[in-house]
Amino acid sequence: MSKEELIQQIVENLARCQRPSFNLAWKKLGLSHAQLSMLFILFYHPDASAKEIAGFLDISKSAISQIIDPLADKKMVARQEDPKDRRIIRLALTAKGKATVNKLHKLKSTGLRSALENLSTAELEQLYALHQKMTAKL
Numbered sequence: 812m813s814k815e816e817l818i819q820q821i822v823e824n825l826a827r828c829q830r831p832s833f834n835l836a837w838k839k840l841g842l843s844h845a846q847l848s849m850l851f852i853l854f855y856h857p858d859a860s861a862k863e864i865a866g867f868l869d870i871s872k873s874a875i876s877q878i879i880d881p882l883a884d885k886k887m888v889a890r891q892e893d894p895k896d897r898r899i900i901r902l903a904l905t906a907k908g909k910a911t912v913n914k915l916h917k918l919k920s921t922g923l924r925s926a927l928e929n930l931s932t933a934e935l936e937q938l939y940a941l942h943q944k945m946t947a948k949l
Contacts, residue, residue, distance in 0.1 A: 828923040836918045840911065841885075845878045847915075850904065853888065854912045858901045860893070887911055 812820070837847045852864060859867075861875045868875075879902060882888040887908035893899035904912065927935065 825923065828926040829919050830922065832921045833915065833919040836915055843878075843881075846882055849878050849882060850887065850908060850912050850915075853902055853904045853908070858891075858903050860899050860901055862899070864902065882908070 865872045865875050889903050889905050891901045
């Protein structure tokens with residue numbers, strides 16, 4: 812295998828480890844993929860405006876509303892007027908939304924943790940050393 816093929820295979824294998832419990836969890840919550848993505852966007856970009864998110868995702872503000880409305884109905888996202896400009900609507904995760912994202916973060920790592928538990932201590936030490944080398948320049 813070429814270096815690029817190896818890298819792609821490693822990335823795919825790591826993603827495969829994360830999928831099972833994570834996918835089941837967000838589907839059980841009745842979330843669409845777009846809604847799930849929105850929760851994570853708001854987690855990492857708190858108090859973003861609908862216009863900012865629409866620009867970031869290159870979609871219309873009405874499309875943002877279609878994604879946000881069910882999340883607001885589930886009390887995961889709140890709309891708030893910008894205190895400096897009432898025309899701007901800020902979107903924020905509620906406590907329930909934050910708890911949901913935190914739960915999903917944990918579930919996402921469950922599969923990977925399970926896969927890592929199959930490795931010996933020596934193999935984990937090797938992987939750790941390689942991981943340190945990978946992330947040293949980030």
